[in-house]
Amino acid sequence: MKLLRNPEREVFYFRTRLLVASTVVVGGFLLLLLRFTWLQVIRHADFYAQAEQNRIALVPVTANRGLIKDRNGAIIAKNYSAYTLEIAMDQVRNVETTIDELSRVIPVEPRDRRRFYKLIEDYKRLDSVPIRTRLTDEEVARFAAQRYRFPGVELRARLFRQYPLGETAAHVLGYIGRVSTSDEQRIDQFSNPNDYNGTEYIGKVGVESSYEEYLHGTTGFEQVEITAGGHPVRTLSRSASEPGQNLVLSIDIKLQQLVEKAFGDRRGALIAIEPDTGDVLAFVSKPTFDPNLFVDGIDPLSWDGLNNSPDKPLLNRALRGTYPIGSTYKPFLALAALELGKRRPDSVTYDPGYFWYAGHEFREGRAPKGGYGNVDLHRSIVVSSDVYYYVLANDLGVDAIHDFMQPFGFGQLTGIDLEGELAGVLPSSEWKERRFHQKWYGGETISIGIGQGYNSFTLLQLAHATATLANGGVVMKPHVVRAIEDPRNGDLRLTVPSESGRIRLSPRNLQFIRDAMVDVNINGTGRAAFAGAPYHAAGKTGTAQVVGIAQNEKYNENKIDERHRDHALFIAFAPADPDAKPRIALALLVENAGWGAMAAAPIARQVFDYYLLGKMPAAPPPTEEHVEPVAAASPADAKSRR
Secondary structure (H helix, E strand, C coil): CCCCCCHHHHHHHHHHHHHHHHHHHHHHHHHHHHHHHHHHHHCHHHHHHHHHHHHEEEEEECCCCCCEECCCCCEEEEEEEEEEEEEECCCCCCHHHHHHHHCCCCCCCHHHHHHHHHHHHHCCCCCEEEEEEEECHHHHHHHHHCHHHCCCEEEEEEEEEECCCCCCCHHHHCEEEECCHHHHHHHHCCCCHHHHCCCCEEEEEHHHHHCHHHHHCECEEEEEEECCCCCEEEEEEEECCECCCEEEECCCHHHHHHHHHHHCCCCEEEEEEECCCCEEEEEEEECCCCCHHHHCCCCHHHHHHHHCCCCCCCCCHHHHCEECCHHHHHHHHHHHHHHCCCCCCCCEEEECCEEEECCEEEECCCCCCCCCEEEEHHHHHHCCCHHHHHHHHHHHCHHHHHHHHHHHCCCCCCCCCCCCCCCCECCCHHHHHHHHCCCCCHHHHHHHCCCCCCCEEEHHHHHHHHHHHHCCCEECCCECEEEEECCCCCCEEECCCCCCEECCCCHHHHHHHHHHHHHHCCCCCCCCCCCCCCCCCEEEEEEECCCCCCCCCCCCHHHCCHHHCCEEEEEEEECCCCCCCCCEEEEEEECCCCCHHHHCHHHHHHHHHHHHHCCCCCCCCCCCCCCCCCCCCCCCCCCCCC
C-alpha cells in the first residue's frame, strides 16, 4: 500500500526543529556575550591585575646589614659579597651523585657536605641549599663553563657577615644564622615584619640579636617581567632598600683584646665599666669562639667541638655565670654597717682566727696563726678579716643585708642590652621560705658575710655594683651599645642618655670605704699587683669556694681536682686619688685559679695601666708568693680565702 505524504506536518516539524536550534544557538551566543561582559567589563580590573602578576614578579632586595664599630670607630662586624653554589632540592633527582660530579669541577670538602645535610635537616623549607660558599673567581669561572651539566645547581651572589677579629668579643657581638621556625615567630612580633620578606639570615645571640631590628634595614623590591616559565626578561621598576643602622659599641676593642690575651687559656670573665656613663669598656668571657663559624651554617663536627667541650666556650660567663663572690662582698657589707649604724669607723672586733656560732667553728681562710687580733673597720677591709664579717653579718641579719644590697643590683637583672641575663640569688628569709619552704637559720647568715652561702651573683652584677660604688651611689644602666648611628648622615643617638637612679649614701661613709679599698692596693692583699702604680686604685681581692671541705681538713689545691679549686676574684676602680673622678671600674673572676691577689689582681693592673696610661703590658706584673691557706670548717660553706 502506498503511503501518502503530509506536507503540512513535515513543514511543522521542520519549523519546530529550526526554532529549537535557533533558540539554542541564540541562547549560546547570549551566554557567551554575558560571560564576555563579565570577564572583560565587570571583572576587567581584577583579571588585569592577575595577568600583570603572572607577567611581573616582585623580587625582594635585601638591605645591607648595619656595621658594628667599637667606641673608637674600629669596625668589628661588616659585610662583603661573594658567590655561593646552591642546589635546588626540587630540581635535582640524585643529590649525592650531583655533589660527587660537582666535586670534580670545584672542591667540595667533607665539612661542606656535613653542613649541607645539616641545613637540610634543620631548615626543611629551604628552596635551595648552599653546597659551597664564598667561591673564588677561578671557581666561579670553572663552574660557569660547565653549568649546562648541572640542572638545578645555580650560582648566586650573596652578602656575607664577617667578624674580622675572629674570637675577640664574640660573646658581645654574637653571630647571625639562617632564619628558623622560631625566628619566624619572633619576626612576627617585630614592628615591621614585612621588612623580612626574602631575608634568609637573622641575629641569633649578642648584639646581633638584641639590636636585630636596627641592624636589619628596610627591604626594597624590584618589579621584574618574567616569561611563562618564570625566567626574568627585564626590570620594570626598582624600590631601593635602605641599609640597617650602624651600632657604636661602648667597648674599647684594644682593651678587650688585651684582657682576652691576659686570661690566656684560663676560664673566667671580666667586665670593665665607665662609672659616669654605664659604658661597658670590656666584656670578656673566656674561653670564647669564632662567630664566623656560624655565618654559613656551622658543620656538625665544629658544633660538637664547641657544644661538648668541658670548658664551655659558648657559655657567656659574664652574663650567665653565677658565682659566690667571696671577699669582694666585704666593702659593700662594711658600707651597710656604716649606713645602718651597726658600726663606727673605729669599731673593733677581736679576730682570734675563728668564730664560734651554735657549736660550729667558722675559721679564717688566710690569716697568721692566732688571727689578726683587734681589727677595726678600715683594717678589716685591708687584711680581709673573715671573723670581722662573720660577726658583722650576724649583727646585721640576712634581711637587712638583702635590703641594703638590692639597690646596688645584687640578685637583680641589670637590664643590660644583651639577651639572656640571669638574676642570680640575693638571699633573704622570705626567699628561702618561697624557694625551699623552710625558715632561715641564724648560722646561714654567717657565711653570707664573706660572700658565700646562698649568695650567687653574676659577674655583671658585681661590676655594676662596683661602678655604682665608684660613682657615689649614682646608678647608670650598663650597656654595650653606646649609640645608634644613621649610616646616611652619621647622626648618633645615645642608648643610655641619663642615670637610672640614685642610692642615698653618706659621702663621708663612701670616702671611708674608698680609702680602705685604696689601702688594699698599698698595704693589703693587692699591694704586689699595684706596686709602683702612678695612680691610686681602690680594690678588693676575693677567693670563692667551689666545693666544701670536711671540718679540720686542710685545703691543699694540689690534691684537689682543678675544676674544684677556688675561684679568684678582684674588684677595683681608678683613679681613686683624693677628689679624683673614677674613670673605670671592673670586676673579674678567674675560675679555679685560687687566690684573688695572685691570679686576678694582676689582670686588673694591666687593664688600668692601658686605660689610664695608654701602656701595653710588656711582662706580667709581680705577684706575691703563694701561701697555703688555713682550712675552714663550716657546714654552711663559710670558707673565703682572699
